[in-house]
Amino acid sequence: MAIAAQKLVAFLSSQLQGNLEQSVAMVLQVAAAEARSGRDKTAEDLRRLAQQLREAGSCQDDLDDGPIPIARPKGPLASLVSVEYPAARLSQMVLAIEVSRKLKRVIRQQVERAKLREFGKLPSRKLLLSGPPGSGKTMTAAAMAGELRLPLFSVRLDAVVSRYMGETASHLRLIFDQIRHTRGVYLFDEFDALGADRGIGNDVAEARRILSSFLQFMEETNSTDSLVVCATNFANLLDTALPRRFDEFIAYGLPDEAATKKLVSKHLGHFRPKKIEWLKVLPHTSGLSHGEIVQAVDDAIKDAILDDKTTACSRDLIKALMARRSSQQDLEVVGRS
Ligand SMILES: Nc1ncnc2c1ncn2[C@@H]1O[C@H](COP(=O)(O)OP(=O)(O)OP(=O)(O)O)[C@@H](O)[C@H]1O
Numbered sequence: 281m282a283i284a285a286q287k288l289v290a291f292l293s294s295q296l297q298g299n300l301e302q303s304v305a306m307v308l309q310v311a312a313a314e315a316r317s318g319r320d321k322t323a324e325d326l327r328r329l330a331q332q333l334r335e336a337g338s339c340q341d342d343l344d345d346g347p348i349p350i351a352r353p354k355g356p357l358a359s360l361v362s363v364e365y366p367a368a369r370l371s372q373m374v375l376a377i378e379v380s381r382k383l384k385r386v387i388r389q390q391v392e393r394a395k396l397r398e399f400g401k402l403p404s405r406k407l408l409l410s411g412p413p414g415s416g417k418t419m420t421a422a423a424m425a426g427e428l429r430l431p432l433f434s435v436r437l438d439a440v441v442s443r444y445m446g447e448t449a450s451h452l453r454l455i456f457d458q459i460r461h462t463r464g465v466y467l468f469d470e471f472d473a474l475g476a477d478r479g480i481g482n483d484v485a486e487a488r489r490i491l492s493s494f495l496q497f498m499e500e501t502n503s504t505d506s507l508v509v510c511a512t513n514f515a516n517l518l519d520t521a522l523p524r525r526f527d528e529f530i531a532y533g534l535p536d537e538a539a540t541k542k543l544v545s546k547h548l549g550h551f552r553p554k555k556i557e558w559l560k561v562l563p564h565t566s567g568l569s570h571g572e573i574v575q576a577v578d579d580a581i582k583d584a585i586l587d588d589k590t591t592a593c594s595r596d597l598i599k600a601l602m603a604r605r606s607s608q609q610d611l612e613v614v615g616r617s
Pocket residue numbers: 372373374375411412413414415416417418419420512513543570571572574
């Protein structure tokens with residue numbers, strides 16, 4: 281009975297946190313246990329209810345008072361930009377204090393932009409994010425869109441940069457017209473590719489022209505207060521004067537020990553054991569990015585689910601972290617060969 285009560289408590293808390301997938305997973309876990317005990321009818325009923333719960337949840341997502349979906353980009357824009365409405369929030373992220381402070385300031389300015397305009401001031405609208413892979417740059421753009429309830433437009437830079445003279449600039453023109461007319465978060469991921477040699481031969485002059493037309497477009501008035509987010513792994517490749525063209529330059533890094541603990545605990549959710557043996561677990565996380573740690577925690581949770589366990593213990597975490605590290609090393613070897 282105590283176990284049933286524990287399960288009910290865990291289920292209700294995950295429902296209250298709005299974590300649909302976790303709730304569904306819990307019901308399916310109980311269904312599996314029932315099936316193993318030979319109670320097939322109850323197992324079947326639970327599976328059906330889990331399915332209904334999932335369907336009801338996705339309908340609710342559609343009905344939420346979120347932004348009204350706008351028409352997808354059409355014509356030539358459709359191949360340059362993709363659109364989505366992310367549900368991500370900054371609270372789901374583990375961020376350095378300074379990064380979080382800057383992002384919250386941008387959100388506040390965006391939310392209260394009418395007040396700023398009354399005093400002739402503009403909200404921050406141009407962000408440059410730099411940092412190693414998996415540190416949360418793309419997720420930040422999604423979370424900003426989620427917080428502001430705006431669509432996230434991801435610009436496909438490989439499609440924007442053309443080998444034909446002048447075509448890149450006309451692509452950029454189309455995108456910046458959209459930025460002016462349709463308020464949203466516009467993500468230029470791998471922004472360094474814009475000014476670098478990409479399908480345009482080794483024409484340094486052309487690369488410079490592309491970057492400078494981009495910067496010019498960015499200076500234009502943007503009466504919709506769209507947010508332009510540029511992300512790069514290689515801030516050092518960018519012109520040193522570049523960060524000054526943005527309202528905020530935000531540097532991301534690998535998580536320190538405190539951030540790693542927070543990330544692991546947050547991501548484990550109700551699969552978190554009562555006690556994590558941090559002294560044993562932490563050494564296996566050093567040098568791993570947020571993204572890699574999250575993936576390892578996910579692996580540990582999946583193992584726990586398949587082993588019919590209600591928590592992922594420190595040993596499961598270490599095993600998953602070691603596996604991640606070795607696949608990372610394999611990738612490095614492939615990259616070198
Ligand atoms: N700061 C963070 N807090 C919580 N989760 C994170 C964070 N950073 C990354 N993650 C997790 O890692 C995944 C990958 O991160 P993301 O794609 O945002 O990294 P990135 O910095 O854009 O990497 P890249 O340079 O390779 O594009 C995210 O979807 C999320 O699950």
